[in-house]
Amino acid sequence: MAADAAAQVRLKDLGRFQGWRDNMLVGYGIVTGLAGSGDTPRNQATRQAMSNMLSQFDLVIPQDQIQSRNVAMVMITATLPPTATVGDKIDVNVTSTGDARSLAGGTLIMTPLKGPDHQVYALAQGPLVIGGYRFDANGNLRQKNHPTVGTISLGGTVEAAVRADLVASNGYLNFVLKDADATTAERIAQRINQSLGAGSATSVDAESVRIRAPANGEGLNAYVARIESLAVVPDQVSRVVINERTGTLVAGGDTHIAPITISHGDIRVSVDTQYMASQPQFVGVGGDGVRTIIVGNSDLNVEEPAHIAATYGHTTVSELVHSLEKANVSTRDIIAILQAIKAAGALHADVIVQ
Incomplete structure (x- = not known):
């Protein structure tokens, strides 16, 4: 019994409820303030992005007149939690997409981050933290890690609230296992029925367990927390x-x-090889070509x-x-x-x- 108790694992560590998932965000923007290590003038995408940004401030500058090496075009990625409210902060990652040598010392200009539905969910802005460097002069180069990748801790601000919808249209919760196993799924269903009453859960297949949601959606958070705290002994495949x-x-x-x-x-x-020098005992006058040689004697042991x-x-x-x-x-x-x-x-x- 003690061994079984020690082997028990919480349902929270064995899987998740369907609908509870992270959301990927992406956007592209401009990093400024680089000390001549940004994109080269031949990068037309950077010049066009700079021209478009300046036009927002009533500065109409043709892109062929933008020659600055202090800017770089970048891609920004972030992960939006399953639930978030307006004003929450998230971390963002910044990567160079042009031919910039380094993003060290740069600052990301306000950039919208979009989800797969092309809706803006967050804004990103702030100074970059680079875990490396690159310096070159007169043909000498010193580089550490990847200076074209950086992060902005809490540099993203959520602009659209998101909520995880756990209850399906049929009025049930679906618990999805991380590692599909029919035996583990059946044990989870039995454990939930012991705690919540017979008929509360049914193992649909090796990957999911269907759980009856509380009536009228009342106390859903407490209901989910109670289920997640239950523990079972997961079955394991011998490997x-x-x-x-x-x-x-x-x-x-x-x-x-x-x-x-x-x-x-x-x-x-x-x-085993032993080397020895073969040294002539007498070298007469005019003995050209006489020299010391190295001789190797090898013993083969089996x-x-x-x-x-x-x-x-x-x-x-x-x-x-x-x-x-x-x-x-x-x-x-x-x-x-x-x-x-x-x-x-x-x-x-x-x-x-x-």
């Missing part, structure tokens, strides 16, 4: 993750292996360590790995053994090789 490049192996402790017999051995070949042979009954990957480690089997050899066990059909788990 063994192998990274042969780093020699890493990760497996669940309860991953089972059928009765097997393992015999493992290898041949080790080593080459070792065949004792084979490792063992028979296991019904066991787990954890027990097998511990026993092989006691036999001084290397991690890479253990990986090879597990792959062979999987090929033999005795490892009841998915092997994922990275």
Whole structure:
């Protein structure tokens, strides 16, 4: 019972309610105040954007007369929470879209951020924070990280309120699992029925659970909070993750292996080379071409360590790995053994090789 209680996970950590999601925002604008590291005059998009912006202030300047290297055209991205009210602040990311060398020291001019429906939901403006730099002079270049990418902490202001609509038109809430699993979905439905009463929830498929919403929508927030706080023991698919490049192996402790017999051995070949100098004992007068040479003597050694042979009954990957480690089997050899066990059909788990 204690082990089951420790393995229980809140529904809040297993999934989300359908309709509760973040919203992507995007926009394009201009960063000014760059010390000659902005877009070059051949970037027509930047010159047109500058001309359009100045026209908003009754300054009509043809784009072919704009030659400043202190500005850069950028794309702005942000994430709008599932619920937000007018005036809320959000973080924004700024990336260069032209040929600017660096955005360090720049300030983003007020830019509208739009959603997928092309409606403006936020405005972004403010000085950029760059996590790098780029300086060049006389052919010398010093650069750290990516100076053409920056952020503005709380630089976006929400202009249109958004609300998450959790209750579907049929009067039900839909709980969506992060990892689809029919057993876990059924356990969630049973746990909700135990807490809210029989018939309150039904597992629709391996990914979603349908939950009856409260009558007349009263107390929806408290109702959702109560459901999210419930805990179940999620079912897990047995997996063994192998990274042969780093020699890493990760497996669940309860991953089972059928009765097997393992015999493992290898041949080790080593080459030992000793170098010595061949020095002539007497060099006479006029002995042109006589010189010291280096001679290498190589010994080829072949070792065949004792084979490792063992028979296991019904066991787990954890027990097998511990026993092989006691036999001084290397991690890479253990990986090879597990792959062979999987090929033999005795490892009841998915092997994922990275």
